[in-house]
Amino acid sequence: MKKLGKFIALATLLAMAAPAASAQGRKSLRINEVMVSNESSIVDDFGNRSAWIELHNPTAAAVDVSSIYLTDDPSNPTKYFVPRGDAATKIAKGQQLLFWADGNDNHGTLHLNFTLTPGQDNFIAIYDADGISLIDSVTVPASVGADCSYARTPDSGDTWQIRDDSDAASAVTPGGLNNVKGPNNKIANFEKMDKHGFAMAAMAMGIVFGALFVLCICFIMIRSLSRRNAKAAGSSDATLAPAPRPATDADAEVAAVIALALNQYLNAGVGNSRLTINHNPASAWSAKIMRELPRR
Amino acid sequence: MDFSEFILGNIAQFWHLTGLYNASWQNLVMIAIGIFFIWLAIKKNFEPMLLVPIGFGMLIGNIPFDTNAGLEIGIYEEGSVLNILYGGVSAGWYPPLIFLGIGAMTDFTALIANPKLMLVGASAQFGIFGAYMVALLLGFAPDQAGATAIIGGADGPTAIFLSSKLAPNLMGAIAVSAYSYMALVPVIQPPIMRLLTTKKERLIRMKPARQVSQNEKIIFPIVGLLLTCFVVPTALPLLGMLFFGNLLRECGVTNRLAKTASNALTDIVTILLGMTVGASTQASQFLTAETVGIFALGFMAFIIASASGVLFVKLFNLVLPHDKKLNPLIGNAGVSAVPMSARISNNVGLEYDPSNYLLMHAMGPNVAGVIGSAVAAGVLLGFLA
Numbered sequence A: 001m002k003k004l005g006k007f008i009a010l011a012t013l014l015a016m017a018a019p020a021a022s023a024q025g026r027k028s029l030r031i032n033e034v035m036v037s038n039e040s041s042i043v044d045d046f047g048n049r050s051a052w053i054e055l056h057n058p059t060a061a062a063v064d065v066s067s068i069y070l071t072d073d074p075s076n077p078t079k080y081f082v083p084r085g086d087a088a089t090k091i092a093k094g095q096q097l098l099f100w101a102d103g104n105d106n107h108g109t110l111h112l113n114f115t116l117t118p119g120q121d122n123f124i125a126i127y128d129a130d131g132i133s134l135i136d137s138v139t140v141p142a143s144v145g146a147d148c149s150y151a152r153t154p155d156s157g158d159t160w161q162i163r164d165d166s167d168a169a170s171a172v173t174p175g176g177l178n179n180v181k182g183p184n185n186k187i188a189n190f191e192k193m194d195k196h197g198f199a200m201a202a203m204a205m206g207i208v209f210g211a212l213f214v215l216c217i218c219f220i221m222i223r224s225l226s227r228r229n230a231k232a233a234g235s236s237d238a239t240l241a242p243a244p245r246p247a248t249d250a251d252a253e254v255a256a257v258i259a260l261a262l263n264q265y266l267n268a269g270v271g272n273s274r275l276t277i278n279h280n281p282a283s284a285w286s287a288k289i290m291r292e293l294p295r296r
Numbered sequence B: 001m002d003f004s005e006f007i008l009g010n011i012a013q014f015w016h017l018t019g020l021y022n023a024s025w026q027n028l029v030m031i032a033i034g035i036f037f038i039w040l041a042i043k044k045n046f047e048p049m050l051l052v053p054i055g056f057g058m059l060i061g062n063i064p065f066d067t068n069a070g071l072e073i074g075i076y077e078e079g080s081v082l083n084i085l086y087g088g089v090s091a092g093w094y095p096p097l098i099f100l101g102i103g104a105m106t107d108f109t110a111l112i113a114n115p116k117l118m119l120v121g122a123s124a125q126f127g128i129f130g131a132y133m134v135a136l137l138l139g140f141a142p143d144q145a146g147a148t149a150i151i152g153g154a155d156g157p158t159a160i161f162l163s164s165k166l167a168p169n170l171m172g173a174i175a176v177s178a179y180s181y182m183a184l185v186p187v188i189q190p191p192i193m194r195l196l197t198t199k200k201e202r203l204i205r206m207k208p209a210r211q212v213s214q215n216e217k218i219i220f221p222i223v224g225l226l227l228t229c230f231v232v233p234t235a236l237p238l239l240g241m242l243f244f245g246n247l248l249r250e251c252g253v254t255n256r257l258a259k260t261a262s263n264a265l266t267d268i269v270t271i272l273l274g275m276t277v278g279a280s281t282q283a284s285q286f287l288t289a290e291t292v293g294i295f296a297l298g299f300m301a302f303i304i305a306s307a308s309g310v311l312f313v314k315l316f317n318l319v320l321p322h323d324k325k326l327n328p329l330i331g332n333a334g335v336s337a338v339p340m341s342a343r344i345s346n347n348v349g350l351e352y353d354p355s356n357y358l359l360m361h362a363m364g365p366n367v368a369g370v371i372g373s374a375v376a377a378g379v380l381l382g383f384l385a
Helices: A002-027 A185-193 A199-230 A249-268 B003-017 B025-041 B048-061 B081-090 B094-105 B109-113 B117-123 B126-137 B142-153 B155-166 B168-183 B183-194 B214-231 B232-249 B256-278 B289-317 B328-334 B340-352 B361-385
Strands: A030-035 A052-055 A068-073 A096-101 A123-127 A134-140 A149-153 A161-163
Touching: A002 B214, A030 A123, A096 B183, A134 B168, A149 B003, A185 B003, A185 B142, A185 B289, A185 B361, A199 B117, A199 B126, A199 B214, A199 B340, A249 B289, B003 B109, B025 B048, B025 B168, B048 B168, B048 B256, B081 B094, B081 B168, B081 B256, B094 B155, B094 B232, B094 B328, B109 B117, B109 B214, B109 B340, B109 B361, B117 B289, B117 B328, B117 B361, B126 B142, B126 B289, B126 B361, B142 B155, B142 B168, B142 B328, B142 B361, B155 B168, B155 B232, B155 B256, B155 B361, B168 B256, B183 B289, B183 B340, B214 B232, B232 B256, B289 B328, B340 B361
Parallel strands: none
Antiparallel strands: A030 A052, A030 A149, A052 A096, A068 A123, A123 A134, A149 A161
């Protein structure tokens, strides 16, 4: 009965964990950049300019955003349902997906059934498939002007900034990374500051030694603890016998070989003879019954 | 077009697809190297589990064909079967699986019994960073220098893991170089060991290791993971799998999993890894001046690593009490070619004293070298990626 209880508890736990695990990727989605007033920025597939909302997937795996909800109304979290079955709803790792807030959801999956209003604060939120769990939300301030975007820095980061395309740092980047990574500065710095690699060698060896030294100290302490326990139990260090390991077939074979060798050595004298144990190659396929021809 | 023209046209077209038509001398050189690897493995018994798949992979990878025909058969052609199998190398997920198997196979008892041997394992990693400095002198960029220098760790999976992140273009050469030198441990290490030690030092007898309790063996992978990965989380894929495999082995309640990880799984991944690494050495990608440089650097890294392990033990002996001195012949085992380099320590020791068995003592720095080289790879990844 007790075992059954444990099984039920474990099964319930697993059942609860399963949907949580599948939704984990969606929970990480972030509203990454928003443009409310699009006068001369990008156009959609129909040649129209309209407000857009960019979602970013910061995880290391692709996330399918189908079944989530987008809304501009806090009292109506399920305003736009992202349809299932469209390959366009999959966001690759670290990538973005653009939704058009043009009020024309008949133009396709990525066109929302609401618009954003310039000159006023715009609330935007994404909800999980249950329509209750908030994934992310933002209120775009009214001060964001025409062709300017309201974007996170860095992508999916906590800081928001108004971007006006005036320079590279404030570029409007629909469907692209808010912070484009340049060349690897670390490597450039090492090339400049540590031409001969002495600093790298010293730092790296320090870390390797440090990590293994800490491990060494830790196990010296554990050894001391074992000794103390052994003494308390009335045994010396040398007799700290390991707990018996479950015997395997190999152990049994080795034991048999040693026993036979000892027996031969003690009782028969070993001389130059060699003890050989052959595995029995017999199997069901080589059994006598398999070799007999069927009788008529 | 008459029928004979049709037949001749097709035969001519087929002729252009054949290896005979597309062969270049570079392909033939690589095929010869592949056959040499197979010969080394079968005739000389040099790491056959690695050199047979790698050698045969070289044959597969260097069969010439028309790469412009769009046949999707080459290892670098997206969507081909070989390319899919190569994904485990290029995306770096074979090495952690190999580490899982290594963890499940490795007995850390010698190291737990004598924890100071961990420092010997750490010291041998100087081979990596010594080679890094030389690589910079030769004009390699820091990331390429780091990826190449890891050969000094004598750990094939670690070399593949790091080079796939830092210098994917050099990965084939680095992997083949690392595995080649691992196979050549019995040739490379003994002269260095003899050169750096005196006869008196080679005769040092070490105290037998104490017995280690089962609890200590269970604690080791857990504490080992937490301590090393909190310091170097970039080594998590390798160390996480290594210690996980070891816990499966030592906990005593997952024998089936430990058996699978150390036998079937490791065998499968070794076959795929070896074969695809071998096949990745297509002559056009492999036979370059850089490859020659990588092999030279790898050789040097190996020598520095072996020498620094031996020299560190000699240095360490200066501060150790007389009855706890270490035999410097175990220093070479700090490179993580398990268990080959520990066997070399033992064999060289037996040459000078036929009753001085160093194998179990050398296994300590040997397995510490596995941890050390994974930590070193994590450090390089953290600094340069």
